[in-house]
Each structure stands twice: as C-alpha cells, then as structure tokens.
Amino acid sequence: MVFLENFYSFLLLAHLFATFVLVGSMTHNLFRVVDYLRGRFNREKLELLYVKVSLWAYIIVYAIGALIYPAFRVRIRPEFDRDIPWATGLFEVKEHWGAVGLALFFVYYFLRKSFQPNSEKEKLFLYVPVCFLLNIILWYKVIVSCYLTLLKGSW
Amino acid sequence: MKKSDASYILGSVFVALMGLFYCCTMWLPIPLPRYYPLQHCWKWVNQKGVPSQGWYGMQGFAFLTAGVVTLVVYFLLKRAGAAEKTVKPAIIRLLGVVVTLIIVICMAYMLYYEFDRWSILSN
Numbered sequence: 605m606v607f608l609e610n611f612y613s614f615l616l617l618a619h620l621f622a623t624f625v626l627v628g629s630m631t632h633n634l635f636r637v638v639d640y641l642r643g644r645f646n647r648e649k650l651e652l653l654y655v656k657v658s659l660w661a662y663i664i665v666y667a668i669g670a671l672i673y674p675a676f677r678v679r680i681r682p683e684f685d686r687d688i689p690w691a692t693g694l695f696e697v698k699e700h701w702g703a704v705g706l707a708l709f710f711v712y713y714f715l716r717k718s719f720q721p722n723s724e725k726e727k728l729f730l731y732v733p734v735c736f737l738l739n740i741i742l743w744y745k746v747i748v749s750c751y752l753t754l755l756k757g758s759w
Numbered sequence: 760m761k762k763s764d765a766s767y768i769l770g771s772v773f774v775a776l777m778g779l780f781y782c783c784t785m786w787l788p789i790p791l792p793r794y795y796p797l798q799h800c801w802k803w804v805n806q807k808g809v810p811s812q813g814w815y816g817m818q819g820f821a822f823l824t825a826g827v828v829t830l831v832v833y834f835l836l837k838r839a840g841a842a843e844k845t846v847k848p849a850i851i852r853l854l855g856v857v858v859t860l861i862i863v864i865c866m867a868y869m870l871y872y873e874f875d876r877w878s879i880l881s882n
Contacts, residue, residue: 606796607796670815673812673814674794674796677796677811677812678796678797678810681810689877689878690877690879693873693876693877693878693879694879696873696876696877697873700781700814700869701866701869703781703817703818704777704862704865704869706818707773707777707778707821707825708862710773711770711773711774714770718767719763719766719767724763726849727763727767729854729859730770730771730854730855733862734774737862737863741866
C-alpha cells in the first residue's frame, strides 16, 4: 500500500478545485497588473486580494500535489515511462517549475504587501515579470496536467 | 533603507538563489535524500529499478540553502547599517531585471534538462 493511495481520487479532485481558484485569481491578478503598466492604479486593493487568494490556493494545490505524488509515482508513472516517456518529461518540468513557483509566490506576496505600486513604480521592474512568470508556470501546469490526465489519470 | 526596499532586496536574493540552487541539483552530483514509496522510507542512494522520488529532496535543498544565504545577506545588510541608507531607484530597477533574467534562465534550463533527458527534443 502506497501513502494515501485510498484517497487518491478524492485528493486529486480537491487538487483540481483548488487549481480552479488559483488560476482564476492569478489570471485576474495579471489583468490588474497589466493595468499598472498602462498607468492605471485605481484597483490596488482588489489586486492585493487576488495575490492573497492566489498564495493560499497555491499552497493548498502544492501540498495536495506533494501528498498524492507517491501514489502517482507508483501506479501511473511507470506506464508513462515505459509507453510515452515524453509525457514524463512534460510532467517533470511541471514539478520543477512548481517548486520555483512556490518561491516566486512567497516573494510576490511579501513584495506586494510591502510596497505601493502607485508611488514606488521602480519596484514594478520585478513585480510585473514575476506576475507573468507565475501565470506561465500556472498555465503550463494546468495544460500539462489536463493532457496527462486525458492520457491516463487513474488506475 | 525603507522596509519595502529591504523586502525587495531580500526577496530578489532569495528567489534568484532558489532557482540557481535548484539547478545545482541537476548540474552537480549533490547527495540528496530520496523517498521510496513502496518501502515507506528515505534513502541517500538512488536504487535503480525501484520507484523513488528525488523531487522532495531537490526542493528541500534549494529552499534551505537559499533561505540560509538570504538570512546571511539580511544580517550583513543590518550590520552595514543599511537602515539609514537609501537605495537608488536605478539600482532597484537593475536588480529587478537581473533577477528576472536569472529566473528565466533557470526555468529554461529545467525545461531543456528534462526534454533532453526524456528525448523529447530528438523525437
């Protein structure tokens, strides 16, 4: 018996629902951050709220993902490795980028909490690229995960 | 130094180092613990033919080392009396560009590493 194997389907669903929240809040956050580039700073509070929601959603998604990883590694991945190794390659990139994403999210949150975009515009030189990178990481994770689940999501 | 400047510098240092140290686990043969899900145990060796997970060890190493170095930078800034100094906006902008480049390069390397390892590029 592998760790949490019996709860795999339930946890995978919870992982999916938390991902909905994460992608929704972070994509909305991206639109607000693009507004900063256009010189519009009238919705800063809403943007900060999206950051807070995104951080907590990411932590939940990440924790559940780490918990179900052993069952995935034993029950599903061997078939990927044997039949479609390129799929394992896509998955491994997702995991590496996910770890970088966690670090980026913590920095993104603490950075946003400490500065006012309207009065400290020089800090947008890190804040805006990090927002774009986080969205790239999230959308890559979502697309690859959906695709791999289509190929083989359970046993 | 303003609190927001300190957060900016320390955050930049942490995230850039985290990316670099994570890549170090791919570049260098650093011994890291691996989880063996069928045996429910952790081992320092990579046993061939037995499913194991090195990802926990890789990220643990990257987060810990980046965290420790960032802490050292924090104490160095404090000791240098950075609280009374101001950071020029140009320095803040330059740091943002450099850190972004480092993260992008690290992410690109991770992509290349796995695509090469699983022969995605050659197919």
